[in-house]
Amino acid sequence: MNGMTASKMFYSANRVMEAYHNVLRPLCKKTGLPPMAVDILMFISNNPDNNTARDICLMRGLKSGIVSVHIERLVNEGLLTRETVPNDRRKTRLVLTPAAADIVKEGRELQIRFGHRLLKGISHADIEVFRKCLSAIGENIEDMRKNGFEKESEDI
Structure with missing residues (x-):
């Protein structure tokens, strides 16, 4: 594997997340939201078909307790609402509110710039x-x- 170990792959993945959160820092400071809360808003915006807390946990590899705390905060701040899934009352869909639009717009711009910067020189x-x-x-x-x-x- 030419020196590529699982540890190096995990390390690189963690460094990408660290850099991504650094890019989000001004938005987090502006909104008063922690990086994971902004991540949740962006995840729901970018993945409209995967809009449950379970989806977020599975696809992002996050612990359910932590995700629940941030979802509760986002609901309390009027940035998310919960809706029961019509055919499965056990599931709750997370829906962005209009109040989240500016955060998502700015977050998307930062994601695009992050992607361009990540691939710079390639x-x-x-x-x-x-x-x-x-x-x-x-x-x-x-x-x-x-x-x-x-x-x-x-x-x-």
Whole structure:
């Protein structure tokens, strides 16, 4: 694996999140919201089909207790509402309110700038290779989640 270890991958992923939260810091300061609360607003805005607390926890790898605290705060501040899912009363959908629009707009602009800065100095061809690699890694992760190492690849 050319020196690429699981530890290095986790470290890099954590550094990306740290840099992302640094980029969000001015918005957090302006709104008085912690980074995770802004993350939740942005997640719901960017993933309208994954709009439950469970979705946020699963897709972002966050603990449910922490997510619940931030959701409660966002509801109390009028930035989110909870709606019961019509066909499944056990599920609660999280919906952005109009009061969240400016935060989401500014957050989206910061996300775009963050993405551009992250890829600065990397050619379009290399970015395309990177996307293909991430796609293959994603497929491998799903395979390992479902099958463990039962279907281990011989391509390594």
